[in-house]
Amino acid sequence: MDTVRTLIVEDDVKIAEIQRIFTEKIAHYTVVGIAHTLAEAEEMIEVLEPDLVLLDIFFPDGNGIDLLLKIRATRKKTDVVLITAAKEVEFFQAGLRGGVFDYILKPLVFSRFSATLEKYRTYRNKIKNIDTVDQHDVDRLFGKSRKSAPQQTELPKGIDPITLGKVTEMITGVAPDGISAEKAAAMIGVSRTTSRRYLEYLVSSGLVTADLFYGTLGRPERLYRLKTAS
Structure with a gap:
């Protein structure tokens, strides 16, 4: 099974490290790079061509939504998951309009994070094995990859x-x-x-x-x- 090559774009060094640890705990994922500025991220996306970008919104040198739109404008085969503390609905809407796969709010919880990455890998494996889609395929892909995240049932008893x-x-x-x-x-x-x-x-x-x-x-x-x- 193909490995999902992942780029982390997060200005906080420690939070980026948490994302790296979380990502590499999930089977078939590897972190190919970590960018702490949007300028670094643009260069790494161009050179590394990652399958998935885990993207924050707020950076000292700009806004992650702008990078998302640049990725879409260049038609790169790169998907994006926004991971942010931004709870304002305008950012959420901007992310949806930019075609993000998911929107995860900080602080990160591993069960929620892993659920998204597992759904993404399932979606990616399904879509690469078909040449055309019918309505059944569309409903199956959207329904199973973009439904609401499961409840935190993966956490053991006593862990809220x-x-x-x-x-x-x-x-x-x-x-x-x-x-x-x-x-x-x-x-x-x-x-x-x-x-x-x-x-x-x-x-x-x-x-x-x-x-x-x-x-x-x-x-x-x-x-x-x-x-x-x-």
């Missing part, structure tokens, strides 16, 4: 998607030496037990790493930090 999003967003701002479950709990506004449960879930998902810190007194403490590329 809203809280998980808050924990994921919090960990992106943690210093390289890490943070304890107790300090994370204070930042998020949950109990230490809840904080530890969510952080351990992110460790199991591959987004976060945990190391033991041996202080001068008491038992060693687990410190959590965002996993970075090796």
Whole structure:
């Protein structure tokens, strides 16, 4: 099965790293590049010709919607998923008019993210195996690839998607030496037990790493930090 060559376009370095980790956890996907500016993205799209672009909207050097329209104007065989904090309906409408495959709101939750990428790969594999379409094909492709995302049933018991999003967003701002479950709990506004449960879930998902810190007194403490590329 063909690999989906993916370009990440995101100005926040840590969020881009989360997207890279999430993407490479999904079978048949590979990240061919990461652009932190729109200028970099244009160059990479021209050279790398990715199958899929994961695109933010707000950049210091412009608006991601403009890049989307440039991709469409050049008729490149590149699809786009917008991943953004922009909740204004005009951005959502602009994305639809520009032909985006999906629109994902931050903070990212892996189950929602992976559902979109799995749907995209299914759509891509189906469309490449047909030369012409009839109404049945159209209904099948649109109905199965663009319906509303499934509910977060993939998450284990005790993991709420809203809280998980808050924990994921919090960990992106943690210093390289890490943070304890107790300090994370204070930042998020949950109990230490809840904080530890969510952080351990992110460790199991591959987004976060945990190391033991041996202080001068008491038992060693687990410190959590965002996993970075090796």
